[in-house]
Every structure is written in structure tokens, then in C-alpha cells.
Amino acid sequence: MTDLNWRPGAAAARAHRARLNAELRAFFAALGVLEVETPLLSAGAPQDPALESWRAWAPDGASGYLQTSPEYPMKRLLADGAGDIYQLARVFRGGEQGRRHNPEFMLLEWYRLGYDHHRLMDELIELVHTLAATDARWHRPDGDVLRLSYRDLFHDELGLDALACTSEQCSAAASDAGLDLTGRLDRDAWLDALMSLVLAPRFPSDRLTLVFDYPESQAVLARPSESSPGCASRFELYWGDLELANGFHELTDPEIFLARRNRDRARRASEGQECPEVDPFFAAAMLSGLPDCAGVALGVDRLLMRLLGTQDIATVIDFPWGRA
């Protein structure tokens, strides 16, 4: 019997993807942002407990990690004086598969010198509107963008202080919202649950929503906020309830970076997660000095889903995992 899975599954989206890639490159060319390429395979990987790296081995025993994002090598380029840069990069994340996830996907990541996260949010919105307007067949988000701080969002929708609430208060708010959740969650996991399962589904479906100034416990590589104590200068973009992009006013302090990395490794160890090898070069690049900049990564496959109005990521990827 012939296995029908040989056939690529996204014929209807194929030309749209090519067009989108071309428009993205044109957008950055017009701004004078340089396209760069960095390796898919690296000797080390981020320690972020929420990301699982794919590991690759060669027959001679050499091994490495497939990148979860091009962030580390792109920041090494920034530290080397490369200036404003962008990349369309294939990235890999273990254990992530579903209607909105494929373990291999396309990230658009870019960095702007001298920007803070608010200025980069403006550029991100301009990018999405510009792209959506280039093809008459594509869906366009409402021109009116919803901008909310993380704290205001949690306070207004759930009556919670996102910086001070306990796991028990989060759990009670989840129950009130009809969420029946099994498993022991710490405070940050509860905040994630409320964001992904309660709040994002309430975002207006045809609008872009920006959420900014996340609790410092969720800073990742964002710098501590000066205007909002206890927060980090991090933001996310949603189109309807679909998370499209994550960005930072980038952390440049190497001491804070090292402290967060140690905390992440300790957390992985305590949760029984494997700790990947530490990237051997990134900390040194931070020590040598990352310029003041903001950066953001946008899921290109998801953007294409929204532009085409489809609900399953497999509709825009010819060879999703399982057929790849």
C-alpha cells in the first residue's frame, strides 16, 4: 500500500509563504537592517526551564544542540559591532507539537540599537500592518491595537496583583474562571496558566494585543524595568488569542545574566529536567559588552496562519513533524 503521507500538506499556503518571506526581507532592507546567518547547531544551549533543546550526535561522538532561537549568536554579532540585524531562522523545540506548535518552525528575530521595548513594539506593529496590506487576499488585523501592561491585565480581568499574588490566589482565580487544572504549579506556572488559558482567549479576535512589563520572575533576558519596579522590560504580541512574538529591552548586565542562568539551572535540576551544556561563548560576549538595544522574535508560521485565516499550523507547513 502506498503511504499517502509522502505528499506535502500545505500546497494552498506555499506561494503565500514565499511572498511573506520576500516582503519581510523588503521591509528590513528598506530600514537598512542587515540580514545575518548564524549556526543551527551549537555546542551549548540556553538553560531556560521552559525550553527543551533537540540534541544531535555525529557518528564520531561529536554532539551539539539545535538552536531554540538564534538569540545567543545574534547577540554575539551585536557585541561585535554588527549594528541593526535580522534573521529568518529555523528553530527547534522539543516536546512542542499541536495545532499551534511544530517542533521545527521559522522565527523572524531582529535587534535595533538604541531602541527600548516600547519603540520596538511600535516597529513590530508597523511590520504586521505593512505585511498584511501587501496582498489583498490576506486578513488584516483591526488598526486599533490594544496595549496593556501585564499588571493591569491581571488586575482588571482577574483582580490579581501579578507581582504579589500567591499560588493559592492564582488557583482560586483559575477556578472562578472555570479552569479545572491538574498538577502542582508554582507561582510562575500559575501565571502562565492564567495568561494562556484564561486571559489570551479573551483578547479581541481581530485585533492585535500587546502585553508589556512582565513580572521580573519571567524576565528571561529582558532588563529590569526602571519605570515599573518589580517588572522586566519584556513584551508579547498576540493576534486574537494567538501568541505571535516575544521581545525585550535587552538585558546588558552580565552579572544579572549569570545569576538568572544559575537560577534556571538550579530549577531544572530540582524539577528533574536534564541540564544542557552551557553555551561556552555567550557569557563572555555579555562581559565584553552588549550595546543598548531591543530585540524581538516573531513566529512566521503563526503569522501566516493569521494572514490566511487558518487554525492549524499544519496548514502552512508542507512537511510538519510526523511527515518530515
Add this chain to the structure above:
Amino acid sequence: MATYSTSEFRGGLKILLDGDPQVVVENEFVKPGKGQAFSRVRLRNLRTGRVLEKTFKSGETVEAADVMDTDMQYLYTDGDFWHFMVPSSFEQYAMSEAALGGSAQWLKEQDVCVVTLWNGEPLSVTPPNFVELKIVQCDPGVRGDTAQGGTKPATLETGAVVKVPLFVEEGETVKVDTRSGEYVSRV
């Protein structure tokens, strides 16, 4: 006891939850880019039939439910229990009316049904999709009305009441779809 992790949840998987056997209808993976992953699962309780939505932290494990579908022949009812037999082994099982739910009205002696066993005890019975049953009572049809497609209630030998076309008469045998409870044809 076998367990399943959330990453193994697929439609049709039978798990034990809150003391009841439940079947996974749908499992959606939800994860913020920089945060905790979850499985949002729709489950049907195999004992009560209720469908509910539950969310699991990714990586949670649940016990497998020892649930098995077995073809059995319906033998007879003694008024309190309905008796079934596995044709190959002659093993017999008895079910109460409460456990049968609405299935009792479609059971005709000798018909083969699917009996769902949980820990070796019958949990529910699924009658054949189509059954042929004799009409034991219905009013005479009115000639000339057949073109209008009118219907009348007919009581079948098992006690079920179905709507049949006016031209169908008492004493005839009809084919019924047990999933919808609708008349299909005369036999």
C-alpha cells in the same frame, strides 16, 4: 498499573480519573513561548456519559483504565437484569437497567452488541447500529396520505416507540437506526 503521560493522550485513550473510567475525546497542546506547557483535554466519562474539559500540567501522568469492548450476544431479561454471553467462551454477564441506560429498548434476544467491560464488570452496552424489530402496536394508516410523508407512533416488540410512515402496519417488521432512534425502512 499502567500509566499514561499527557504527551501520550490521544483520542480514544481510556484513563481513570476521579474514580471513573474516561475516554480522551481531544487533547490540545497549549504553551506560552517562554512558559509552562499544558494539555487541554476533553474527556467523556464512560460511566455517566458526561463530557468535561480538564487541563493538565504537561508531563502529568494518569492511570490507565482497564476498559475493554467485547462482542456479546443478548440472551434474555429476568425483569431485574439483562443477561449477555460471549459467544466464543459462553461466559455470561448481567447488567442492571440503570447501567443499560437507553440501550435496553433496542435489545432483541440473540442480537450481538458491544459490551464495554471495566475491571471485568459491564459498564455499558452499545446496541447494533441497525436493528430489525416487529411492530406490536400502531394505529391503521390512512390511505392517500403517503405522499405527504406523514408519520405515526409505533410500539416495537422491545417496547421502543418510533415514528413510522403512515403506510406501515401493525405486525410488520421495520429497520431502525439505534443511534438516532429513527425508522429506516420496512423489512
